[in-house]
Amino acid sequence: MxxxxxxxxxxxxxxxxxxxxxxxxxxxxxxxxxxxxxxxxxxxxxxxxxxxxxxxxxxxxxxxxxxxxxxxxxxxxxxxxxxxxxxxxxxxxxxxxxxxxxxxxxxxxxxxxxxxxxxxxxxxxxxxxxxxxxxxxxxxxxxxxxxxxxxxxxxxxxxxxxxxxxxxxxxxxxHPYALLLVLLIFTWTPPHFWALAIHRRNDYAKVNIPMLPVTHGIEFTKTQILLYTVLLFVVGLLPYLVGMSGWLYLIGAVALNLGFFVYAWKLKFNPEQGTAMATFKYSIVHLMVLFIVLLLDHYLIPVA
The missing domain is CATH 1.10.357.140 (UbiA prenyltransferase)
Known part of the structure; x- marks a missing residue:
């Protein structure tokens, strides 16, 4: 009732x-x-x-x-x-x-x-x-x-x-370059969302939504987040490697993806009470800044 x-x-x-x-x-x-x-x-x-x-x-x-x-x-x-x-x-x-x-x-x-x-x-x-x-x-x-x-x-x-x-x-x-941008966000999405899902695990369990932390446990989810940040680092290099972007993007992508990896490493091996939510918040900033750097690189740095 x-x-x-x-x-x-x-x-x-x-x-x-x-x-x-x-x-x-x-x-x-x-x-x-x-x-x-x-x-x-x-x-x-x-x-x-x-x-x-x-x-x-x-x-x-x-x-x-x-x-x-x-x-x-x-x-x-x-x-x-x-x-x-x-x-x-x-x-x-x-x-x-x-x-x-x-x-x-x-x-x-x-x-x-x-x-x-x-x-x-x-x-x-x-x-x-x-x-x-x-x-x-x-x-x-x-x-x-x-x-x-x-x-x-x-x-x-x-x-x-x-x-x-x-x-x-x-x-x-x-265009293949457009699909590469899609791949960037597609790879970023699981570690971004799973960090929030860890923080809200009990809520999802209460309503029987099979989020990864509910079905496979928090530790398994942390491992997946860490592995996805490694994959994201590799995918993040592709725009530079295929000649789509220049050195400004490369520097920004390496720095941002290393930051994501550090958050994921801490979440897996040395978490504090708010680490999962901090990782989630960083992931939002990560994607926003990454695409802004892509934009700046496009207009400021000529690609050979």
Missing amino acids: AKSATISPSVSNIQSATWRDYYEITKPRVVALLVLTALVGMCLATPSIVPWQLLIPAMLGIGMLSSAAAAINHIVDQRIDSEMGRTHNRPLPNGRISQTGAVVFAAGLALIGFAMLYGLVNPLTAWLTLAGLVGYGFVYTMYLKRATPQNITIGGLAGAIPPLLGWTAMTNEV
Whole structure:
């Protein structure tokens, strides 16, 4: 009975929804990072300045569809969010937004974003971005998240495609360099998310979500994080080795990936109470700065 009251909000609570509540279910900080990586993909696809006629609709369209995917995640996870300490106060389980309102909001964002990309950018980018929404909002959230401890490894591809979307927005083609950027984020995602999953293991166990720390234990997950940071270090060298980026990127990538490895090493062999969360927070800074360095390298350092 108590659970039903939690996920069946009162009318008065629903009517108190504000634009901030709808903004919150778009996961704005996550979407901002995705849009940044898409922007870098756009910039790396051309030697000159990105024309605003493509920049504005591409960023808005990618941002809207990414926000719609995040809202779908909130809708699908409403029940488990209501039972987890980290998420029980979100707008849907807390009752500030109705499920119907969230569905209409997500559908509106998706339709407008898709139409903008299709009409003002190109159909390839529109369909690829929609595929990312389906991958995260439905394949990962509705199935993989509840089906396998490798959920984030497989489902991470949906969150890794924004650089490809930025690239196709400029060129209308899938280029190997764009796929290399996707590979960077795809390799980064498991150690990034598993660090958070360690910190929130009990929450995931309570709602029967088979995250790796729940199914295989925290020590095994720490080992996987460490191994993935080694793999990420190797993948991070590829843009320089294939001639995509120059020495500025190389220095930045080595420093950032070494930092990630140090955090993972401490998490595995010398953890303190907040080490897992500190590793998670560093991983966010790591990806953001890595793509900013890619951008600076592109415009400041000529590649031979």
